[in-house]
Amino acid sequence: MIERQAWFERRFSFDYLPTSMYANVVERLRGTPARLEDRLLNLPQAILTRRDGDKWSIQEHAGHLLDLEDLEMKRLEDYAAGRETLTPADLQNRKTFEANHNSKEIAELLSEFRRERMKFVERLEALDAEFIERSALHPRLKIPMRVIDFAFFKAEHDDHHMARISELIKKWA
Numbered sequence: 001m002i003e004r005q006a007w008f009e010r011r012f013s014f015d016y017l018p019t020s021m022y023a024n025v026v027e028r029l030r031g032t033p034a035r036l037e038d039r040l041l042n043l044p045q046a047i048l049t050r051r052d053g054d055k056w057s058i059q060e061h062a063g064h065l066l067d068l069e070d071l072e073m074k075r076l077e078d079y080a081a082g083r084e085t086l087t088p089a090d091l092q093n094r095k096t097f098e099a100n101h102n103s104k105e106i107a108e109l110l111s112e113f114r115r116e117r118m119k120f121v122e123r124l125e126a127l128d129a130e131f132i133e134r135s136a137l138h139p140r141l142k143i144p145m146r147v148i149d150f151a152f153f154k155a156e157h158d159d160h161h162m163a164r165i166s167e168l169i170k171k172w173a
Contacts, residue, residue: 004167007160008091012141014149022132022148028155030121032162033114036062039165040106047172049102056096058168061161063101063109064093069116072154076123079134079147086150088139124151 017025040048040062048059056064074087101109132147145153 004160004163007157008140010156010160012143012149012153012156014143014145014152017148017152019129019132019148022151025148025151025155026121026124029117029124029151029158032065032155032158033110033117035162036065036113036165037110039162039169040110043106043169043173045106047169048106050168050172052168052171057102058165059104059106059109060096060101061165061168062106062113063099063104064096065158065161066109066113066116067093067095067099068157069113069120072120073123075136075150076120076147078136079131079150082134083136085137085139086145091140 040058043058049057051057051060068089071087071089078086127147132151135144135146137143138145138150138153
């Protein structure tokens with residue numbers, strides 16, 4: 001198996017994504033809840049909540065995606081307010097570690113994620129061409145990020161966790 005690159009080691013360049021690709025990126029984001037449901041709803045709880053050493057379980061990865069929805073909505077507000085820098089993420093992921101996602105029912109967790117993600121997608125779909133070209137500095141990457149780039153970055157983050165979930169399923173299911 002090809003080893004995946006750690007998320008914080010990834011580098012991004014946002015000078016290549018044309019705004020004509022915006023709808024495609026939004027569709028990737030819309031599809032994440034369905035992909036999660038497809039992968040997780042039929043797995044036994046013992047597999048969903050099994051940790052890989054000190055690393056997150058499958059269910060904690062899904063919960064992490066839910067945990068970030070609030071941050072991403074704040075970042076859309078940053079763009080709307082014309083802020084120079086986007087709201088920073090908690091790089092220690094305290095919200096995910098403290099949420100105790102393994103104690104929840106997977107169907108409830110996935111339902112909540114779907115609900116929150118659809119709010120985000122609806123916001124993205126309401127934006128006009130001028131808005132999706134707005135730019136702000138990403139606080140960790142230290143590079144300017146347009147709204148379309150931000151949406152792409154979020155879709156890449158979704159896929160990063162989906163790939164890890166698939167690794168864990170292959171390992172234990």
